[in-house]
Every structure is written in C-alpha cells, then in structure tokens.
Amino acid sequence: MFADMPEDVRRRMAYLEEIDARDRDDGTPRLERLRQVPPETGQFIALLSLTAPAGRHIEIGTSAGYSTLWLALACRRLGRRITTYEILPEKVRLAKETFERTGLSDVIELVEGDARDHIHGVSGISFCFLDAEKEVYKDCYDLVVPRMVSGGLLVADNAINHRDALQAMIEEALADPRVDAMVVPVGKGELVCRKR
Numbered sequence: 001m002f003a004d005m006p007e008d009v010r011r012r013m014a015y016l017e018e019i020d021a022r023d024r025d026d027g028t029p030r031l032e033r034l035r036q037v038p039p040e041t042g043q044f045i046a047l048l049s050l051t052a053p054a055g056r057h058i059e060i061g062t063s064a065g066y067s068t069l070w071l072a073l074a075c076r077r078l079g080r081r082i083t084t085y086e087i088l089p090e091k092v093r094l095a096k097e098t099f100e101r102t103g104l105s106d107v108i109e110l111v112e113g114d115a116r117d118h119i120h121g122v123s124g125i126s127f128c129f130l131d132a133e134k135e136v137y138k139d140c141y142d143l144v145v146p147r148m149v150s151g152g153l154l155v156a157d158n159a160i161n162h163r164d165a166l167q168a169m170i171e172e173a174l175a176d177p178r179v180d181a182m183v184v185p186v187g188k189g190e191l192v193c194r195k196r
C-alpha cells in the first residue's frame with residue numbers, strides 16, 4: 001500500500017504537504033490553513049483502518065483530503081468506501097480537486113456540512129478518524145461510539161498537542177466501559193478506541 005502508492009496520489013500528497021508547511025509559517029489565518037496530519041499519522045491510520053472489521057469507514061474533518069487519501073488507499077485494498085465530512089465550502093472544493101486528481105473519487109464519498117447533522121443516520125461504523133475542531137470532539141465521540149460495530153476503531157487526532165482542550169473527552173474515553181482505549185504517541189498523539 002505504501003511501497004506501491006500510485007504516482008498521482010504521491011504527487012498530490014507532496015503538493016498538499018508543501019502547502020501545509022507554508023501555511024504554518026506565513027501567517028495564513030487558522031481557518032484557511034489545511035492543518036493536516038503528518039505523514040506518519042497518515043500511515044498509522046491507514047494501517048489501523050486495514051484491520052477494521054466489516055462495516056462503514058468514516059472521517060470527520062476532511063480539509064483538502066490529505067488524511068482521506070491515506071484512508072482511501074486502505075479502503076481500496078479492502079474493497080470498501082469511505083465517507084468524509086467537511087463543513088467549510090472552500091475545503092470541500094479543494095478536497096474534490098484532490099479526489100478527482102488522484103483517481104480515488106470512486107472510493108470516497110465527500111459530504112458537505114456539519115458531521116453532527118449526518119452521523120445520526122449512519123450505523124455499522126467499523127472505522128472513524130476524528131480530526132475536526134476540538135470543540136466538537138465530545139459530541140462526535142458520543143454520536144459515533146453507539147454506532148460502531150464490535151471491534152470497530154475510533155481514532156482521534158491531537159490527543160497530545162491539544163491535550164488540555166480534549167482532556168474531558170479523553171478521560172471519558174479512557175474510562176468508557178464500551179471501549180478499550182489508549183493514547184498512542186504517533187504524530188500529534190492519537191487516541192485509539194476499540195469498541196468491545
């Protein structure tokens with residue numbers, strides 16, 4: 001999956017990595033920045049999603065589709081699709097461009113809007129990557145966990161670099177009898193929860 005990555009995907013990832021690095025340096029306003037995961041997190045979530053049981057794969061917080069590309073590679077291997085939610089129209093535009101240019105549109109469903117308005121109607125979730133504004137993590141956790149299949153995985157980004165903002169949600173997950181959970185020091189820190 002990583003060693004034989006299609007050239008179009010490799011090229012788009014490199015392009016987005018360049019924009020993301022520049023954004024972080026040049027004073028681009030926060031909401032305009034891509035704020036995407038580093039490559040090691042992309043690899044980590046792709047590997048985890050390959051191990052997910054049968055069910056639906058979702059992502060909350062698409063941005064320009066960088067993390068979605070990693071997850072879509074895993075979904076393509078599994079013969080599954082991923083649904084990704086993004087609230088900002090400009091990010092939706094960039095993500096569409098990403099998916100069209102990489103030939104992965106057939107594996108990805110991009111839903112525009114607040115993920116919290118859509119997840120009510122989703123069941124049988126076997127993998128969820130949560131990477132949105134920190135204020136919505138707890139709502140998303142509370143919506144996703146009851147909709148997950150046994151053995152399903154929920155991975156939430158920024159569990160270490162935004163520990164203070166996410167403290168309540170992380171503590172809830174670590175004490176939640178519905179899941180087994182831990183924080184893994186990959187990238188910005190990943191909270192990994194496995195539904196029992």
Ligand SMILES: C[S@@+](CC[C@H](N)C(=O)[O-])C[C@H]1O[C@@H](n2cnc3c(N)ncnc32)[C@H](O)[C@@H]1O
Nearest residue numbers: 036037061063066067086087114115131132133
């Ligand atoms: C940190 S960025 C995501 C980066 C992306 N996962 C990546 O690694 O390429 C967070 C994104 O979540 C989006 N977002 C924030 N709250 C949201 C919500 N309630 N529903 C859907 N998207 C949301 C933001 O607009 C932003 O583009």
